[in-house]
Amino acid sequence: MSGQKKKTTIYDIAKELNITVSTVSRALSGFPAISDTTRQAVIETAKRLNYSPNKLASALKSGQTHIIGVIVPSLQAHFFASIIHSIEKGLKGSGYRVILYQSNESLISEINGVKTLLEAQVDGIMASLSLETDNVDHFSEVIKQNKPLILFDRVHEKLDVPKVILDDFKAGYTATQHLIDQGYKNIAYLTTIHQIPIFSERLKGYKAALADNDLPLNEENIIFGGLSIKDGRFGVGKLMRLEHKPDAIIAADDFTALGAIKKLKEIDQVPPKIGVIGFANEAFSAYITPTLSTIDQHPNQMGTECVKLFLDMIKDKSAHNTSTVIIEPSLMERQSTLS
């Protein structure tokens, strides 16, 4: 035999000390009305018997798992990895833990995620929607169960819950204005076909900036495709076949911008000859050549705000919190737009 099979429970501790499980439970959980002697004995015995609490049982009984489910489109994007990191950091000391679910930009997978997390009895959910998510009914069960739900970055208006978002309009506006300030006059825009607000807001910001600067809006300049390195290349290909070729390109994320740059280099239009700016300030953006101008979305700040909202909601379950925290984007000027 390689040691006893069964794990030690509070019953074992109780038996060992000739007291009851209630006393053990109290001693272990810091209940005040327990004599110091007893508490010491319990703690010592627990250690000696190598006791490890079964959180499952505790959660089943108390109805609280102290686990928060976080749904993100993908961990491969540094942006989301950073948010996760700051959420975990912010939660430190609160007793809450995070369990992660990746939707891989798929609606079906996201629906499954909500279901799984709910079945796992998480105490709340933080989510950033997939590109495919045009319907958010799958979140209604979270609300029905009266569990905190917080949306961040990729949100949906139909969901009347607290949100942490970037000022995406401003982000789009800032990127565009920056290009205009650099002397670019015919600015193209590569974005996604998916109708999710974050991207349409940025596009609105782009249009507004053009208008404010008395620059014409050329619909041909707006390419609706995917978001990836490949799509960036593809988009540039399309743009370069236009009669009136653009002199600058805004890509809805840094991956797409990277693809655009690669293609531009191949056709000898190396930025900043044609300006390129992206969104998200990905890990690579400062290191490619030319370095990529982009909009920083402050993931750490986003994570921190999510945690703040969550802890508030836990504290005051009754208050129907629907506040929206808006993060200010920052322009990162780099070589790809410095003409």
Next chain:
Amino acid sequence: MSGQKKKTTIYDIAKELNITVSTVSRALSGFPAISDTTRQAVIETAKRLNYSPNKLASALKSGQTHIIGVIVPSLQAHFFASIIHSIEKGLKGSGYRVILYQSNESLISEINGVKTLLEAQVDGIMASLSLETDNVDHFSEVIKQNKPLILFDRVHEKLDVPKVILDDFKAGYTATQHLIDQGYKNIAYLTTIHQIPIFSERLKGYKAALADNDLPLNEENIIFGGLSIKDGRFGVGKLMRLEHKPDAIIAADDFTALGAIKKLKEIDQVPPKIGVIGFANEAFSAYITPTLSTIDQHPNQMGTECVKLFLDMIKDKSAHNTSTVIIEPSLMERQSTLS
């Protein structure tokens, strides 16, 4: 009132249909000896009452959570994010889910992670050790509980469990041989002070390749520091103050290699003038300038192998599996070493 407070349980379904919970439980779990009529009725009622199983209760009773805990140093490294991704992919359809824990390269945090996962009653653990981990006692409890433990990439010899690793010796050898083949003769090596096998094996490979090519080993050329962009810059600074300056640099990871390249560009020794090669084939490595030669560690293959091992162990708990799966590294030749 915003609807009933309590969640529906199998009791509610049973009451609704005038049957017992056991029947409901069986009907829901696909138990064969249940009449089709009953099963249909149960499923229909479950749907109507918006039933969602409480996995906690089921796990408590059955002793199985169907959750695997995965411990990684950091999600910010694309390498680990990829492994996670392939683990989840490999697990699809098996009924197992992953919960993630980041050690942030800290031993204390890693110890905490094991404890937390065990308390959460995970069915097994897959782990890649932190840089600080020089002692692995915290994993003994996992083994004692007879739960599958699998180590990947960053492993430890003291742990007699199945492992999935890169052939790190070969990786180091290959990188070195490649530089030699390219005509470099005085090759430096930037690595970590931490004594973890993955890095010492690579270093051994480096030394062996030098010896096999009758090249002298110059201890001054080996810098023991940290692994980061900053450390890469710092390492180059140190190397450039040597009397006999190296003409190529191996960095123990791509981040360090990136830092090295940045510094070299500043002092006008742009690779491949001084060759630079890294390890891990990070997301940015193909896109920086010059593009970074590196050793691909096949994270997807690693994840897949981990899953395979895990499922085997679950299937056959008795067999003391201690097999080690060794992944072959691949050289990615890029501009930074092509002289």
Next chain:
DNA sequence: ATGAAAGCGCTAACAG
């Protein structure tokens, strides 16, 4: 300060 006992939601051995 401590004990007794009920029960969280589910599973499964045993009966019928």
Next chain:
DNA sequence: CTGTTAGCGCTTTCAT
């Protein structure tokens, strides 16, 4: 094919 019943390990109210 279905019901009865006993727990999984813990928390918590009500006693004492």
